[in-house]
Amino acid sequence: MPDIIAEAEVEIKEGYILDYISGKLVKDSPEEREAVQVFSEILVRDYGYPKEHIQTRPQWRVKVRPSDKKKEYPIDIAVFEDATKTEDNISIIIECKKKNRKDGRSQLEDYLRFSKARMGVWFNGEERFYLVKTEKGGKVLFEEIPNIPQYGQRLEDVGQFTRKDLKPATNLKVIFRTIRNYLAANAVGATRDEIFAQQLINLIFCKIYDERFTKSGDIVTFRAGIDEEDTKVKERIVKLFEKVKKQYSDVIEVADSITLDANSLTYVVGELQNYCLVDSERDAVAEAFEIFIGPSLKGPQGQFFTPRNVVKMIVDMIDPSPDDKIIDPACGSGGFLVEALRYVWNKVEAQGSDLGWPDQEIHSEKQKVAIRNFRGIDKDSFLSKVAKAYMAILGDGRGGVFCENSLDARENWSSATQSEIVYGGFDIVLTNPPFGKKLAIDSEDTLSKYELGHVWKMNDDGKFEKGAMQEKQPPQILFIERCLDLLKPGGKMGIVLLESTFGMPKYRYVVDYLTQRAKINAIVAMPEDLFQPHTHAKTCVVICEKVAEKPKEPYPIFMSEVEWCGHDSRGNPTYRVNAEGKRVLLDDTVNVAAIYHDGRRKK
Structure with a gap:
């Protein structure tokens, strides 16, 4: 449910933002925007604390020393046991200054030392930790703990969650960013992001399996x-991973292991344990890759993971059925396949419910659909392995993902891939092919096999004629042709393309080629923020249908421009307060599919 802001009629002045808890205007700063407001929302949405139990503005103050009657220390966020907000019922202090971990801990300990609060959190937008205060022999001691309790829990209840207690995460990127920065500073025996990514993916699979x-x-x-020993936590998680490997031995290698040291592993588990990754709004695996692999490693290869809300928009527009064979020939970590699987499963469940099928029969049918109808290809061996395991753990879609170069000649693929993926064999293609200024295919062997690997010039009759082979071609252009090759006549494609494909004169031949082989049903222009902060590329989503011959009569094309995509150029959620005083996420993608289908029904 959207949050209600007490002061609805607030005009947001330049240089100010609206405080999530109080509804008051506060000066905009990186600390305020990226730490105080982010964690305030996490306290309410993820931990369940009522806003009435939290104080941000005016700032609560604590003593500097026992004799300090002025209470000189202002704290960023204070959480109380009830709405009275007194010195005696303050329970948690959150400090959000932009310091390093050592200085942040020192300041947080000072705040806790002369306060009645028992717990503290330090969060600077990049890292965080949790402390508990104890007193022994007249001394005040501080100890790091895996997490703080959810609202209504006791401290000793941390880590004692039932499956139904788990909640979707409000902001997975913040969680993964803090994990990444913790591991970089503290993990023993591992220092590279690629290794951290592999370990985190293994842990995410454990988490999803457990859910x-x-x-x-x-x-x-x-x-x-x-008070649980780190070694005990690691022992339990290692056993869980062994179960994952045993059940999915055909997609997760026996040699794979949990190699993080016990302390680091406990930190990761503590950060993730409150959440239900399966139900989270964002794709957990893709979000983890964005943080751990990031633009420094994947950007040069043009592998920008499509935000889940956009993937969902495309899947909703395509509207796949349980009988459709679906492929993503540039599947990355499997985001399109997973979202399409969820969509189709919902249809299977609805059909089974209408027909009175028992639960076991519905489950069996869902497994059949996943195994029979979903295929993916990616040339990155690690990504294809992750996608394969992801599909297996979520939906038992074993054997449906292959490590190949989709743009390679089909005869160069392995026999296993060739037997499962044939030209003209799919009802639906969903994909976001790699793109980037420096990406180009210059292999003559590859270019020679594509119509779009050649130069096309318009003759005097206004028709394009095929000429010599191109010296090089962006892979995204060749993917258009390959995707159409994979589709059956009448098959549908949802593809993310650079907007320049439709706007630059040099690509007019590409548009002509596309309209010769397909009927364009929709073009949705996406905002520049979509793939930021990783790339400024302006993209669009194209929905089309493969045809045997170009339509002779003009036909309508659904055109839409998405102004808001749910996050800004920094990757932070774009929340605003509407006229009713409700705090809502600015995301136009959720409305596009309904408008698109409504228009098609009225034709």
Whole structure:
């Protein structure tokens, strides 16, 4: 449910932002925007604390020393046991200054030392940790803990979650960013992001497996409790991973292991244990890759992971059925395949419910659909391996993902790939091919096999004629042809393309080629923020249908421009307060599919 801001009629002045808790205007600063406001929302949406129990503005103050009657220390966020907000019922202090971890801990300890609060959090937008205060022998001691309790829990309840207690995460990127920065500074025996990414993916698979196979009222296995030894946590997670490997031995290598040191592993588990990754708005695997692999490694290869809300928009527009064979020939970590699988599964469940099928029969049919109808290809061996495991753990879509170069000649693929992926064999293609200024295919062997690998010039009759082979071609252009090759006549394609494909004169031949082989049903212009902060590329989504011959009569094309995509150029969620005083996410993508289908029904 959207949040209600107490002061609805607030004009946001330049240089100010609206405080999430109080509804008051506060000066915009990186600390305020990226730490105070972010964690305030996490406290309410993820931990369940009522806004009435939290104070941000005016700032609560604590003593500097026992004799300090003025209370000289202002704290960023204070959480209380109830709405009275007194010195005696303050429970958690959150400090959000832009310091390093050591200085942040020192300041947080000072705040806690002369306060009645028992717990503290330090969060600077990039890193965070949790402290508990104890007193022994007249001394005040501080100890790091895996997490803070959710609203209504006791401190000792941390890590004692049942499956039904888990909630979708408000902001997965913040969580993964803090994990990444913690590991970079503290992990023993590993320093490279690629290694961290592999370890985190293994842990995400453990988490998803645990979510899928734990009964609603049972305690989850993926947890880290208060006063629990790090070695015990690691022992439990390693056993969980062994179960994952045993059940999915055909897609997760036996040699794969959890190699993080026990302390680092406990930190990761503590950060993730509250959440249900399966139900989160963002694709957990893709979000993890964005943080751990990032533009420094994947950007040069043009591998920008499509935000899940845009993937969902495309899937909703295509409207796949349980009988459709679906492929993503540039599947990355499997985002399109996973979202399409969820969509189709919903249809299977609805059909089974209407027909009175027992739960076991519905489950069996969902498995059949995943195994029979979903295929993916990616040339990156690690990504294809992750996508394969992701599909297996979420939907038992074993054997459907292959490590190949989709643009290669089909005869160069392995026999296993060739037997499963044939030209003209798919009802639906969903994809976001790699793009980037420096990406180009210059192999003569590859270019020679594509119509779009050649130069096309317009003759005096206004028709394009094929000429010599291009010296090089962006892979995204060749993917248009390959995707159409994969489709059956009448098959549908949802593809993310650079907007310049439709706007630059040099690509007019590409548009002509596309309209010769397909009927364009929709073009949705996406905002420049879509793939930021990783790239400024302006893209669009194209929905089309393969045809045997170009339509002779003019036909309508649905055109839409998405102004807001749910995040800004920094990757932060774009929240605003509407006329009713409700805090809502600015995201136009959620409306596009309904408008598109409504227009098609009225034709």
